[in-house]
Amino acid sequence: MTRQFVSLALGACWLVAFAAPDASAVELPVRKAGLWEMKTMRAGSSTPDMTMQQCTDESTDKAMSTAFSPMAKESCSKNDIQKTANGYVGDSVCSFGGMSMTSHSETTGDFNSAYTVKSTSTTKGGPPGAPGDSTTIIEAKWLGACKPGQKPGDIMMPGGMKMNIKDMEKIKGLLPKPAAK
Numbered sequence: 001m002t003r004q005f006v007s008l009a010l011g012a013c014w015l016v017a018f019a020a021p022d023a024s025a026v027e028l029p030v031r032k033a034g035l036w037e038m039k040t041m042r043a044g045s046s047t048p049d050m051t052m053q054q055c056t057d058e059s060t061d062k063a064m065s066t067a068f069s070p071m072a073k074e075s076c077s078k079n080d081i082q083k084t085a086n087g088y089v090g091d092s093v094c095s096f097g098g099m100s101m102t103s104h105s106e107t108t109g110d111f112n113s114a115y116t117v118k119s120t121s122t123t124k125g126g127p128p129g130a131p132g133d134s135t136t137i138i139e140a141k142w143l144g145a146c147k148p149g150q151k152p153g154d155i156m157m158p159g160g161m162k163m164n165i166k167d168m169e170k171i172k173g174l175l176p177k178p179a180a181k
Contacts, residue, residue, distance in 0.1 A: 055146035099126035
């Protein structure tokens with residue numbers, strides 16, 4: 001249960017880190033429409049790599065940012081994304097239910113065929129077994145058109161579990177509430 005909670009929290013933090021930034025920051029481009037495969041690896045962790053696929057289109061990518069933007073504003077005291085010569089760099093400081101996470105990410109590649117996100121983070125608080133310092137690498141590649149029967153927003157998780165990004169309101173309700181300021 002603890003590993004599932006930590007995975008959910010880390011995944012949410014990653015999404016929050018890439019949610020719509022403050023007006024002064026840069027927005028990430030929208031990914032090419034179609035089926036994207038995302039492989040997540042945690043350096044130095046006994047947690048196995050996780051590969052999932054997401055069927056997306058322009059409105060779905062924008063909706064994902066919009067869905068998490070209010071959570072980012074509530075939970076993150078810092079959420080900056082800047083364009084660099086090689087891609088994008090993001091820095092965030094977020095708190096969820098007694099757990100705080102400081103993250104630095106570097107995104108390289110393009111959003112039409114493949115990109116890589118390398119994120120280093122320090123987590124304090126949280127359940128026993130929650131990671132302190134960690135490095136996560138996400139390798140994303142465009143596979144082509146979505147498969148028959150898939151619709152934009154569908155995410156196919158390991159083990160055959162399928163969900164749709166449009167159900168994010170339900171997922172947000174499962175996450176710990178931000179610490180009171």
